[in-house]
Amino acid sequence: MAWWRTYFDEGYLNEFSPLFTPASDRAQVARLLELLALPAGAKVLDLACGQGRHAQLLAASGCQVTGLDLSRPLLRVARQAGREAGIPTSTRRGSTGPALRYRHGDMRRLPTLWRGRFDAVVNLFTSFGFFDDPSDDARVIRGVARVLKRGGTLIWQGGSRDGIMARFVGTDSWETADGTTVRQDRSFDPLSGFLTIDSTWTRRRKVERRSHRIRLYTADRLAALMEEAGLTVLAAYDGFGDAPVHRRSSEMLLVARKAG
Numbered sequence: 001m002a003w004w005r006t007y008f009d010e011g012y013l014n015e016f017s018p019l020f021t022p023a024s025d026r027a028q029v030a031r032l033l034e035l036l037a038l039p040a041g042a043k044v045l046d047l048a049c050g051q052g053r054h055a056q057l058l059a060a061s062g063c064q065v066t067g068l069d070l071s072r073p074l075l076r077v078a079r080q081a082g083r084e085a086g087i088p089t090s091t092r093r094g095s096t097g098p099a100l101r102y103r104h105g106d107m108r109r110l111p112t113l114w115r116g117r118f119d120a121v122v123n124l125f126t127s128f129g130f131f132d133d134p135s136d137d138a139r140v141i142r143g144v145a146r147v148l149k150r151g152g153t154l155i156w157q158g159g160s161r162d163g164i165m166a167r168f169v170g171t172d173s174w175e176t177a178d179g180t181t182v183r184q185d186r187s188f189d190p191l192s193g194f195l196t197i198d199s200t201w202t203r204r205r206k207v208e209r210r211s212h213r214i215r216l217y218t219a220d221r222l223a224a225l226m227e228e229a230g231l232t233v234l235a236a237y238d239g240f241g242d243a244p245v246h247r248r249s250s251e252m253l254l255v256a257r258k259a260g
Helices: 010-014 020-037 053-060 072-085 134-147 160-167 221-229
Strands: 043-049 065-071 099-104 119-121 148-159 173-174 181-189 194-203 206-215 230-235 250-259
Touching: 010 065, 010 072, 020 053, 020 119, 020 148, 043 053, 043 134, 053 065, 053 072, 053 099, 053 134, 065 072, 072 099, 072 173, 119 134, 134 160, 134 230, 148 221, 181 206, 221 250
Parallel strands: 043 065, 043 119, 065 099, 119 148
Antiparallel strands: 148 250, 173 181, 181 194, 194 206, 230 250
8 A cells, every 4th residue: 555545644743743833834824825925715725735734824814725635634633623723614605704624635636626716726845746656746736737727826845856865864863742752764766766764653662663755856847847737937945935946955845827
């Protein structure tokens, strides 16, 4: 079974919990809103939304947000957080008020009825490059282009192959909030472009091991995929900052536009 079908669960949330802080989530969404400059009630798709940490804040800002993810455990967490925040789950026809909906689905197979629905699509936190066949990655980009309105914007944020290789860290470790020690051992295959991460979790003498892998892209290759799908990259940043992406950027944020 493909790793991505089972990896994203409560264990995933715990492993990466040091990165999931309310302060960083708010800062990232503030940057997204700055770049998107959306009117009230704009329709946004958070593609591979996970536990909804960006989707919820986008909806709270006044957007009508749909979060799509394949992980049922993470969607349960997202829906519960949305209920606790009191964000409406639907709006009346013609309404411009905020709303937050979550949907279970495969990012390669976006619903046909979504054609031209969204003012913006966001794909964040390296939620891309999971599939064995690279043509599936291109399929995801084509789907994004299809569901965007004319003049709509895609924001893609994730790892930059150039920078990760320039400052490659083979082993890393940290401790999570519940006292679990996480060790990650990483390897890279330059032919497939896959970064493989083997994680070892240790807590109270209990040891668990899991692995996942992600195909890394350079900015130019990802821009070419977007261009083939009818999206033009307008800007490329060093992560969520305002500096341009460079060869030692470990992450990048691309802003692409669909022709109007």
